[in-house]
Amino acid sequence: MIRFVLDMGIAESTGQILRAAQHDVVHLREVGLERLSDEGIVAKAQAERRVIVTHDLDFGRIVALSGRSVPSVVTLRLSDMRPSRVNLALEAALREAGPALQGGALVTITDRGIRIRKLPIEG
Numbered sequence: 001m002i003r004f005v006l007d008m009g010i011a012e013s014t015g016q017i018l019r020a021a022q023h024d025v026v027h028l029r030e031v032g033l034e035r036l037s038d039e040g041i042v043a044k045a046q047a048e049r050r051v052i053v054t055h056d057l058d059f060g061r062i063v064a065l066s067g068r069s070v071p072s073v074v075t076l077r078l079s080d081m082r083p084s085r086v087n088l089a090l091e092a093a094l095r096e097a098g099p100a101l102q103g104g105a106l107v108t109i110t111d112r113g114i115r116i117r118k119l120p121i122e123g
Contacts, residue, residue: 002023002051002101003023003049003050004052004053005026005044006025006026007041007052007053007054007055007059009054009056010027010086011086011087012029013083013087014083015027015030017090021094026048026050038058038059041059042063045071046068046071049071052071053076054075055077056075057075060075064106064121068104069103072100072102072106073107074097074109077108078109078110093109096116105117106119
């Protein structure tokens with residue numbers, strides 16, 4: 001089981017899919033945090049040991065520059081961002097990246113596959 005926080009650009013159906021797979025999921029909209037800053041979302045994810053799922057490149061940058069090993073971030077960079085496509089890609093990526101996410105990683109999902117970078121980012 002992985003604990004997730006879903007950014008505002010992520011469909012609520014993605015949360016439903018993740019919950020059905022027995023993950024603990026919080027969508028920012030569900031908890032009234034639609035206007036929380038990126039830094040606030042990172043702090044929430046870190047405090048609650050959650051993985052951020054987003055389309056926004058800023059989260060990976062914030063975490064990488066912090067030198068920390070948490071929180072992990074999954075960034076979706078697909079050409080087809082319809083929820084059905086995102087959900088399939090995320091499910092497939094979690095089979096490969098799940099252990100890395102629990103240890104601290106930046107995971108990028110693209111049309112060509114996934115890239116996993118373990119945290120903290122050095123250099």
